[in-house]
Amino acid sequence: MFDRLTTRRFSLALAGSIVISLVEVLATLMVIPLMQLITQTESGVLDKIRHVLGDPADDTLAIVLAAAVGIGFIGRSVLSLAIRWWTIGFVSRRMVDLSAELMRYYLHAPYSMHVQRGSADLLRRVNDSVNNVFGMVLVPAVGVVTDAVTVAGMTVALLVAAPLPTLVAVLIFGLGGYLLQRYSKRRVMHASWAITDANLISMRYALQSFGGIKEIKLRNEQEIFVDGFADAKMASAMQGRIITFLSDFPKYATETLFVIGIGAMTSVLFAQQSSGHALAVLALFAVAGFRVMPGSVRIVASLNTIRSGGPALDLIEDDIRAMRATPPARVVARDPMPLRKELRLESVSFRYDDSTTDVLTECSLNVPAGSSLALVGGSGAGKSTLVDLILGLQTPASGAITADGEDTVAGRTGWQAGLAVVPQDVFLLDGSLRDNITFSPDGQASDDKLMEEVVASAQLADLVAELPEGLETHVGERGTRLSGGQRQRVGIARALYRDPQLLVLDEATSALDNATEHRISDTVRGLHGDTTLVIVAHRLSTVRHCDQIALLSSGRVAATGTFDELRATNQEFARLVELGTL
Known part of the structure; x- marks a missing residue:
């Protein structure tokens, strides 16, 4: 042994x-x-x-x-x-x-x-x-x-x-x-x-x-x-x-x-x-x-x-x-897997190891590079699981996920090198604000110009100005000195600092006030054409401008289309829109 x-x-x-x-x-x-x-x-x-x-x-x-x-x-x-x-x-x-x-x-x-x-x-x-x-x-x-x-x-x-x-x-x-x-x-x-x-x-x-x-x-x-x-x-x-x-x-x-x-x-x-x-x-x-x-x-x-x-x-x-x-190999830095044409999901199914039923069944999507895809649906529909599969955190039981025709599972390291995700519950290090944006527990040096840009894009400039030590201010374990909205903005800044080719926003603006959410949405829309976006949201107002919306229901892609197309043709989506306006 x-x-x-x-x-x-x-x-x-x-x-x-x-x-x-x-x-x-x-x-x-x-x-x-x-x-x-x-x-x-x-x-x-x-x-x-x-x-x-x-x-x-x-x-x-x-x-x-x-x-x-x-x-x-x-x-x-x-x-x-x-x-x-x-x-x-x-x-x-x-x-x-x-x-x-x-x-x-x-x-x-x-x-x-x-x-x-x-x-x-x-x-x-x-x-x-x-x-x-x-x-x-x-x-x-x-x-x-x-x-x-x-x-x-x-x-x-x-x-x-x-x-x-x-x-x-x-x-x-x-x-x-x-x-x-x-x-x-x-x-x-x-x-x-x-x-x-x-x-x-x-x-x-x-x-x-x-x-x-x-x-x-x-x-x-x-x-x-x-x-x-x-x-x-x-x-x-x-x-x-x-x-x-x-x-x-x-x-x-x-x-x-x-x-x-x-x-x-x-x-x-x-x-x-x-x-x-x-x-x-x-x-x-x-x-x-x-x-x-x-x-x-x-x-x-x-x-x-x-x-x-x-x-x-x-x-x-x-x-x-x-x-x-099978000793774990050290991850060698690789250039990101190219995503210049499209991200494609072909008949993707998934089940957990200890389960006998599929969480996702025969899910197929086509996301052109530089476009935006919104995943919507009720709780338990499979949105988070589908995001985990796209991110390469889980492996499909069947089907394939490809970027420009290259399997993302086989090239997982290169694929993940070009990804960034902003979860609903952002994990923060017990360190400075700068360390959290760069995600460097050992305090690595940062690109000051890029740092300034992402702080502004994530609507953090006012917060940085208010903090006694600016970017060097200690945010506490799990960001206890920050509000929920501030933590989410730090997560957005962290994702933008990575300069990803695919950005996943998993309920990333749920804790923001309306004005800040509007400004963040403008920033995200500004990435259109350069960065492929996958957005998970319950508030449908945040995905109205997405190029494509996929409605998930019971682990399947029930319908796809633009916001207006789905509202006009899909009763379940129309009901979600109606509930969102109450």
Whole structure:
């Protein structure tokens, strides 16, 4: 699932951890000859060490053995810190890389994916899920291997030194560990998924609360959102309590087992060995125990942590595999696809992936370049969906959309390079007015002459003059310092700044006063002949001068023609005109 660099670095971290464990085991083993020397209990191991060192005096040998033990443990600590620092750095960098890769994957994914998934879910995946995969799965996995090697090495050493007592200890600790894992495994997994679901709910409440703050305050329904948020956080906290308890429980259980084990081994040793040899082995068990017991506790706790991170891994695993299989290519700037003759829709049908019925059926339109097309019809007629298809945000289930005979789906990047859209709800960056017109979150330089032209065309000149810092004035998150009409005018200026060959206005003047709407309409009509216009409107007065009007009904193009032609020949359109004059 992970790339080669992550796998290679992870393998290096494991190798380094194994080396640390072996150093620790060797340092611990040196305690046996040291204690045998202190208790004057001779053994083959101590004799061999004497021979290798040239048969030194006992005092000198004791210093050498003690130094070996000390150097071993100090070296182990230094190596552990070095590898820990390197591992944290590697994990942090890869965590950032994976978050950025997923962010790129989601932003390059089809628009339909964003329609199906909520923003809270995607936000959870690029932030919490990635952090948990590295912090709760990969890093603890390294720790499990390190501690497992240490525990195994210590166990082998103890088996050599005292087989029967070690077998007794292994039986006690092994059975205890197995029972702990059996008890906690399913509970930790259940609690982890519950936390994942609860965190998604709390994030949704937070995003909805801050996004809809105006209506929430007007309706005095703050407590509904606070209660929903708090309930989700409480559910997460209670499940977290279970996981924390199950992770801490092994520590106290192991301490109890350790005391029982030491008592059992003491009885066995003194029954079978001389007091000197028994004391030497007990010293080894004591030193090893202080290394094995924390290691065993960490293994159990790390396994629970890995299980806690399992849901995060499950959430993004499929996305990561899909991303690795077909990595999103960086969008290379292309010249706009030419639109000099006509935009043609031929028998276009569309349905959503999770639906069995068509939203649009056999829609055909012909829009000459430089002309204006209005899409009208009741709510749910399919106007917005048809606009999404024209913009290349959705892909037709059947039929084709072409510009001068070239398929806009096959050449999507070039096609979209020449488009601009002004939606009814204009999205504004948390930046300056200039940044919002250029749509540059990083504050890129703008063309001052073009900026002046689009500000005037969008009827923003008076607003810019009134603002304390002009175009550099911060407009607030989502443009909270601007009125609805001002936000729409910023959207119009942004679209005009792009100098598009096809401009889509989706209810783009619905929040404007009549005088401003009239001036904006004059500006739009001034684009006639140079820019192809597609206008979605409920107020039919705004599309009276369009070259062509398409009436949509139940996902089909019911009729096309000029305003006067449709009013004279189509009863539904005539009724819409009549209602619009009331």
